[in-house]
Amino acid sequence: MESYVIVGAGQAGGRAVEAMRASGFEGRIDLVGAERHLPYERPPLSKELLTEDVPFELMHDAAWYKEKNINVHLAALVTSIDRQSKRVTVGESQILAYDKLLLTTGGTVRKLSVDGAELAGVEYLRTIEESHAIGAMLDDGARIAVVGGGFIGLEIAASARKRGCRVTVLEAANQLMGRALPPEIGKASETLHRGNGVDIRLDTAIEGIEGSDKVEAVVTSKGDRIAVDGVVVGIGIAPDTAMAEAAGLEVADGIVVDKFCRTSDNAIYAAGDVTQHPNPLVGRKLRLESWQNAQNQAITAANNMCGSETPFVEIPWFWSDQFDMNLQMCGAPDSWDRIVTRGDISACDGLLFQMQGDTIVGAIGLNRPRDMRFIKRMMGAAKTATDEQLADESVGFRDLMR
Numbered sequence: 001m002e003s004y005v006i007v008g009a010g011q012a013g014g015r016a017v018e019a020m021r022a023s024g025f026e027g028r029i030d031l032v033g034a035e036r037h038l039p040y041e042r043p044p045l046s047k048e049l050l051t052e053d054v055p056f057e058l059m060h061d062a063a064w065y066k067e068k069n070i071n072v073h074l075a076a077l078v079t080s081i082d083r084q085s086k087r088v089t090v091g092e093s094q095i096l097a098y099d100k101l102l103l104t105t106g107g108t109v110r111k112l113s114v115d116g117a118e119l120a121g122v123e124y125l126r127t128i129e130e131s132h133a134i135g136a137m138l139d140d141g142a143r144i145a146v147v148g149g150g151f152i153g154l155e156i157a158a159s160a161r162k163r164g165c166r167v168t169v170l171e172a173a174n175q176l177m178g179r180a181l182p183p184e185i186g187k188a189s190e191t192l193h194r195g196n197g198v199d200i201r202l203d204t205a206i207e208g209i210e211g212s213d214k215v216e217a218v219v220t221s222k223g224d225r226i227a228v229d230g231v232v233v234g235i236g237i238a239p240d241t242a243m244a245e246a247a248g249l250e251v252a253d254g255i256v257v258d259k260f261c262r263t264s265d266n267a268i269y270a271a272g273d274v275t276q277h278p279n280p281l282v283g284r285k286l287r288l289e290s291w292q293n294a295q296n297q298a299i300t301a302a303n304n305m306c307g308s309e310t311p312f313v314e315i316p317w318f319w320s321d322q323f324d325m326n327l328q329m330c331g332a333p334d335s336w337d338r339i340v341t342r343g344d345i346s347a348c349d350g351l352l353f354q355m356q357g358d359t360i361v362g363a364i365g366l367n368r369p370r371d372m373r374f375i376k377r378m379m380g381a382a383k384t385a386t387d388e389q390l391a392d393e394s395v396g397f398r399d400l401m402r
């Protein structure tokens with residue numbers, strides 16, 4: 001009977017072990033995670049866990065892993081991979097042998113390197129403990145600086161405002177969410193946040209953090225000194241590739257995998273935020289940081305480890321919730337020749353299409369979740385539509401699918 005080891009007990013690792021047992025694999029499974037919790041999903045950490053009295057939920061409880069005969073090693077860091085002998089080292093000396101290995105190591109938050117970044121009251125968000133630490137800072141009236149106007153920073157800003165905090169967002173670029181989205185969407189989000197009382201400062205980097213034993217102020221590149229009670233930093237993650245690289249696996253922006261989620265070693269697979277993978281629908285290699293990718297790529301990798309030969313092919317999809325705006329995006333275009341809009345983007349009620357010829361290469365919906373379901377299917381099926389049809393509210397996407 002074969003043995004599989006999964007390194008990283010986050011969302012991708014958790015979904016992978018589920019899929020392995022669901023596919024009928026009866027061999028040994030070791031799931032090793034550096035955190036002290038069983039696998040959980042992260043989207044609530046910046047949303048309802050900061051604003052509502054909701055419980056922290058695991059994907060499955062301990063009894064489930066026991067029943068499925070999955071050996072879970074928590075608070076356990078895999079420190080090296082020996083590809084020759086097909087063994088990994090956990091911590092200092094524990095050895096686990098594998099026939100196939102799955103790397104779902106995700107990413108680590110990028111840290112600020114300015115003066116004062118080590119002060120108490122400067123927080124980052126990736127884990128449940130960090131979400132609790134941020135939640136504890138969000139007292140009514142607390143002054144919070146959010147560094148980074150990307151998805152995570154803006155979700156935290158919205159949550160902090162809902163809790164009655166006075167929030168300033170510092171964004172070094174000239175628009176919000178500029179790494180992933182066009183200016184029209186950045187502008188709509190800016191209007192939404194400003195309308196809800198968030199002080200948005202664009203073209204403004206953080207230069208330093210002041211305080212004696214705890215953060216007291218942030219200093220910006222514009223020379224402003226803003227008194228604060230807490231700082232939350234959301235400036236992205238770096239994929240956790242060091243161990244894979246040390247083992248000689250091919251690494252670019254992420255662990256490089258083929259369409260079957262296999263690394264440059266046939267016995268080693270990878271899935272989730274850590275991979276750079278080909279996407280034939282987008283036409284290039286991608287590294288995605290999204291719930292859908294973590295789930296479905298992990299399931300595909302697990303099934304392929306168990307004997308299937310299924311390529312991982314799907315339209316990238318992501319969502320973010322900020323105040324009463326549900327934002328969804330499909331595709332990951334790096335270029336387009338024109339934009340078509342439907343509805344009122346500036347009022348957070350519309351759709352924006354990124355078009356290349358007659359192909360929809362990207363779509364963003366603001367408070368249009370139902371439309372986005374059909375648009376995602378249209379994009380997956382390479383259905384075309386005219387600009388007039390896409391812009392016309394009276395044309396249903398269900399009809400365009402036919």
Ligand SMILES: Cc1cc2nc3c(=O)[nH]c(=O)nc-3n(C[C@H](O)[C@H](O)[C@H](O)COP(=O)(O)OP(=O)(O)OC[C@H]3O[C@@H](n4cnc5c(N)ncnc54)[C@H](O)[C@@H]3O)c2cc1C
Pocket residue numbers: 007008009010011012013032033034035041042043044045046076077078079104105106107125126127152240243271272273274288289290291292294317318319320321
């Ligand atoms: C606050 C927050 C909100 C989000 N909201 C959304 C959203 O609204 N929509 C959306 O689409 N996506 C969202 N995401 C993104 C989504 O949660 C991630 O894409 C997903 O968690 C990636 O899963 P993963 O398993 O690949 O990586 P991770 O969740 O990072 O898990 C990797 C795990 O591996 C462990 N690990 C790393 N190295 C080792 C090692 N050597 N040994 C043992 N263990 C190791 C880590 O400790 C970690 O537990 C959000 C993310 C965050 C942080």
